[in-house]
Amino acid sequence: MPTSDDIALIGWNVSPMVRSTDKTEAQMLLEVITGAVEDAGITRKEVDFTCAGSCDYVAGQAFSFVQNIDAIGAWPPKRDSHVEMDGAWALYEAWLRLQMGDIDVAVAMGSGRSSTADPALIYPMEMDPYYLAPLGTDAASFAALQARALIDAGKVTERQMAQVAARCRRDAQGNPNAQVTGDFDVDALLADDYIRSPLRKHDLPPITDGAVAVVIARADKARELCDNPVFISGFAHCSELHYPGMRDLRSSPSTTIAAKSAGLEEAPVEVAELQSAFTHEEPLLVEALGLGVDVAINPSGGPLAANPIMATGLVRITEAAAAIRDRGKQRTLAHSTSGPCLQQNLVCILEGDDK
Amino acid sequence: MSHQPCAIVGIGQTHHKKARRDVSYAGLAREAALRALDDAQMAWSDIDAVVVGKAPDLFEGVMKPELYLSDALGANGKPMFRVHTAGSVGGTTGIVAAHHVETGRHQRVLAVALEKQSEGNAQFALGSGKGASIGAGGAFAPYMRSYMYRTGAPDDIGPMVAVKDRLNAIKNPYAHLKLKDIDLETVKASPMMWDPVRFLESCPSSDGACAVVFTDEAGGNAAAADGRPPAWILGSAVRSEPSSFPGRDPVRPQGAVDCAADVYSQAGITNPLEQIDCAELYVPFSWYEPMWLEAHDIAAPTEGWKMVERGDTALDGSFPVNMSGGVLSSNPIGASGLLRFAEAALQVRGMAGEHQVDGAKVSLAQAYGASAQYFSMWVVASSLDPFSN
Numbered sequence: 192m193p194t195s196d197d198i199a200l201i202g203w204n205v206s207p208m209v210r211s212t213d214k215t216e217a218q219m220l221l222e223v224i225t226g227a228v229e230d231a232g233i234t235r236k237e238v239d240f241t242c243a244g245s246c247d248y249v250a251g252q253a254f255s256f257v258q259n260i261d262a263i264g265a266w267p268p269k270r271d272s273h274v275e276m277d278g279a280w281a282l283y284e285a286w287l288r289l290q291m292g293d294i295d296v297a298v299a300m301g302s303g304r305s306s307t308a309d310p311a312l313i314y315p316m317e318m319d320p321y322y323l324a325p326l327g328t329d330a331a332s333f334a335a336l337q338a339r340a341l342i343d344a345g346k347v348t349e350r351q352m353a354q355v356a357a358r359c360r361r362d363a364q365g366n367p368n369a370q371v372t373g374d375f376d377v378d379a380l381l382a383d384d385y386i387r388s389p390l391r392k393h394d395l396p397p398i399t400d401g402a403v404a405v406v407i408a409r410a411d412k413a414r415e416l417c418d419n420p421v422f423i424s425g426f427a428h429c430s431e432l433h434y435p436g437m438r439d440l441r442s443s444p445s446t447t448i449a450a451k452s453a454g455l456e457e458a459p460v461e462v463a464e465l466q467s468a469f470t471h472e473e474p475l476l477v478e479a480l481g482l483g484v485d486v487a488i489n490p491s492g493g494p495l496a497a498n499p500i501m502a503t504g505l506v507r508i509t510e511a512a513a514a515i516r517d518r519g520k521q522r523t524l525a526h527s528t529s530g531p532c533l534q535q536n537l538v539c540i541l542e543g544d545d546k
Numbered sequence: 547m548s549h550q551p552c553a554i555v556g557i558g559q560t561h562h563k564k565a566r567r568d569v570s571y572a573g574l575a576r577e578a579a580l581r582a583l584d585d586a587q588m589a590w591s592d593i594d595a596v597v598v599g600k601a602p603d604l605f606e607g608v609m610k611p612e613l614y615l616s617d618a619l620g621a622n623g624k625p626m627f628r629v630h631t632a633g634s635v636g637g638t639t640g641i642v643a644a645h646h647v648e649t650g651r652h653q654r655v656l657a658v659a660l661e662k663q664s665e666g667n668a669q670f671a672l673g674s675g676k677g678a679s680i681g682a683g684g685a686f687a688p689y690m691r692s693y694m695y696r697t698g699a700p701d702d703i704g705p706m707v708a709v710k711d712r713l714n715a716i717k718n719p720y721a722h723l724k725l726k727d728i729d730l731e732t733v734k735a736s737p738m739m740w741d742p743v744r745f746l747e748s749c750p751s752s753d754g755a756c757a758v759v760f761t762d763e764a765g766g767n768a769a770a771a772d773g774r775p776p777a778w779i780l781g782s783a784v785r786s787e788p789s790s791f792p793g794r795d796p797v798r799p800q801g802a803v804d805c806a807a808d809v810y811s812q813a814g815i816t817n818p819l820e821q822i823d824c825a826e827l828y829v830p831f832s833w834y835e836p837m838w839l840e841a842h843d844i845a846a847p848t849e850g851w852k853m854v855e856r857g858d859t860a861l862d863g864s865f866p867v868n869m870s871g872g873v874l875s876s877n878p879i880g881a882s883g884l885l886r887f888a889e890a891a892l893q894v895r896g897m898a899g900e901h902q903v904d905g906a907k908v909s910l911a912q913a914y915g916a917s918a919q920y921f922s923m924w925v926v927a928s929s930l931d932p933f934s935n
Binding site for chain 1: 630
């Protein structure tokens with residue numbers, strides 16, 4: 192039963208997910224923030240705190256978030272912050288900020304335009320600059336190492352991975368914002384060449400431009416503004432070692448720790464929206480979270496259908512919230528991740544208001 | 547307000563230099579963190595969560611370095627959070643870390659802010675890697691010139707600030723610049739960089755890190771009982787405003803005014819000049835000292851420069867500012883905000899060594915960023931109720 196100290200989502204908006212947009216990040220944010228505050232039935236003036244998640248290297252520019260402040264409407268000056276992390280962590284900071292108790296309404300957002308550069312050139316730069324970055328190993332290559340470890344351990348097969356891709360993109364047909372959708376034949380997918388063995392094209396996420404904004408409020412304010420607030424019942428994140436060679440890539444202990452801290456064990460969830468950008472990550476995360484076969488995984492299509500880096504995680508949270516507000520579920524889970532081979536993981540548990 | 551008290555029980559910083567070639571990027575972060583843990587008498591295992599702050603990743607060429615820094619900062623199996631709010635980031639990092647404790651989410655949190663500017667070319671990164679950057683000095687010079695025009699301040703005020711901060715830095719073992727022979731004449735004889743700012747009125751480019759350990763009320767009381775005085779956070783605030791629009795006043799930004807009013811209100815401060823014993827303000831270029839004294843309502847509008855001229859802001863003045871030597875003496879950009887916040891805490895803990903202000907009980911810290919549009923501030927004190935008698 193949510194108390195007055197609990198925080199709820201009361202509105203959100205997701206941009207169209209496209210391979211390449213002609214809009215700036217600020218323009219994308221302008222639209223999703225406007226959409227989110229309208230969804231919440233408020234105006235920007237009523238927002239007490241804003242927090243954005245974005246990445247200079249994705250934007251190709253230092254201080255890129257500074258221009259995005261024009262989308263926030265920070266006049267008069269606003270309480271505001273920015274994380275160089277996925278918007279899911281921006282929501283985490285906003286959630287913490289509202290728990291200070293002095294303000295009621297916050298907006299968190301995430302945005303990224305991955306179309307402006309080649310991810311294979313950008314991602315090696317998030318590795319240890321002395322020993323790993325010089326290898327030029329990109330995210331897909333690290334993912335391939337993890338996929339190989341899982342296959343060798345008998346935890347997943349290439350066919351199961353293709354089935355994940357086919358299912359996600361089939362489910363995404365019902366998602367108006369999805370980028371890659373359709374009915375794919377698993378045998379045809381498996382006939383494709385490897386991009387990074389054992390990963391084929393279908394095992395990789397698309398390159399996506401997109402943004403998302405979420406309005407949250409303290410419980411009393413949320414109930415005042417909204418008939419069906421979606422409460423954050425648990426929220427936690429956890430990191431692990433950076434060096435993939437120091438980790439057991441067949442498991443994701445930081446996901447398990449975050450889930451425990453978020454109280455996943457307390458009751459079953461019906462839907463899980465996971466930031467599994469590579470097909471093999473889905474069974475790995477499902478195991479780390481201990482999800483049963485009755486839990487619907489990524490009914491939105493997930494990151495395999497649209498992967499707006501720096502917004503992908505926060506989109507998962509809006510999808511998990513929509514399952515409650517718009518589709519009658521009671522308890523759902525959203526996950527976000529950062530770093531090579533799922534180095535850092537975040538779990539957000541959402542619940543409907545049991546009035 | 548429903549939040550819980552938060553105490554600072556550990557502070558550490560690196561020796562700031564133009565290039566710390568003796569340590570890696572992670573080694574720099576760890577050097578500050580280990581000093582803070584040592585000060586707090588804690589081990590890595592005592593820390594529940596880590597918050598990292600730094601300015602643009604382009605400075606070192608490492609994207610989202612909190613991932614790489616996880617190992618060096620003991621974040622395996624713990625939450626690791628990364629803040630980036632331009633030049634104010636060090637301050638905001640401290641505030642976000644404090645929120646982790648004040649909301650009751652965690653008991654002991656480590657904040658680390660850093661910049662290893664020698665890894666890259668800061669000027670190139672400030673220009674977004676596109677070249678042709680006028681740099682921070684070029685961006686701020688018109689604001690400073692406007693301040694001089696508006697207030698009629700004599701030309702020597704900027705150089706006076708530059709001399710004062712560099713003399714303070716000589717007393718700070720961690721400071722980057724140690725300009726022992728500095729005086730008004732040498733400052734005024736130094737090359738004009740961005741009129742009205744001369745070379746010796748400008749901040750250096752430094753490698754450095756700062757770390758702070760935060761804990762809850764019980765932890766703060768335990769440290770105090772053990773003879774290790776904590777600093778208590780009386781209030782913290784952030785404000786942002788857009789870079790540029792008709793009607794914006796960049797000399798006295800509304801965000802700076804509102805941020806100060808917010809933090810004073812939380813701390814129970816109605817007369818900042820009287821109630822605050824000393825302040826660490828983000829002054830990367832000399833003229834920003836009088837500008838912030840006014841924008842934070844410590845001095846009346848157009849009167850800030852008079853405090854400088856009278857020597858009020860000297861270490862032995864009535865309202866000491868930048869006792870550590872400030873940003874003018876050490877500027878690892880991402881760390882500079884937390885260095886201000888940490889110095890304010892050192893002062894009220896009575897642990898500032900040769901640059902200690904006698905009897906400091908309440909101290910203010912501020913950091914700002916981008917086009918003087920991001921602000922973070924906190925007020926710390928030697929007790930939770932410093933104004934009771």
